[in-house]
Amino acid sequence: MRFAKTVCPICGSKEVARDDLKGDLLCTNCGHIITRHETRAVGKFEIAQHLKREGKLTFEQLKEITKSSDDRLFGVLQSMLSMGLIDELGGKYHLTKRGQRWYRQRLGQEWGY
Numbered sequence: 001m002r003f004a005k006t007v008c009p010i011c012g013s014k015e016v017a018r019d020d021l022k023g024d025l026l027c028t029n030c031g032h033i034i035t036r037h038e039t040r041a042v043g044k045f046e047i048a049q050h051l052k053r054e055g056k057l058t059f060e061q062l063k064e065i066t067k068s069s070d071d072r073l074f075g076v077l078q079s080m081l082s083m084g085l086i087d088e089l090g091g092k093y094h095l096t097k098r099g100q101r102w103y104r105q106r107l108g109q110e111w112g113y
């Protein structure tokens, strides 16, 4: 392990060490693991959160906000479209009624209700 020139996104500590075997970065203060190379994992819930907050977002805006790779983001959006959770209109994505219902349920699970 050696220290990397990275600040932990969770606690802000500069004591982030690199695990040379796995290539991951580990915050020695809070234990958060920062995975190298791969952009932050993005799922349906994260995208729904952003759509709910912003109303409508283009693919580019979503990419920017989620910091996700094209392929990964596109895959998630495609599956959300096929599940009826989001609609695409004029190149912008927004949550459908069904998507908002799903989002509320998912939010409930998230907080353990």
Ligand SMILES: [Zn+2]
Binding pocket: 008, 009, 010, 011, 012, 013, 027, 028, 029, 030, 031, 032
């Ligand atoms: Zn940390």
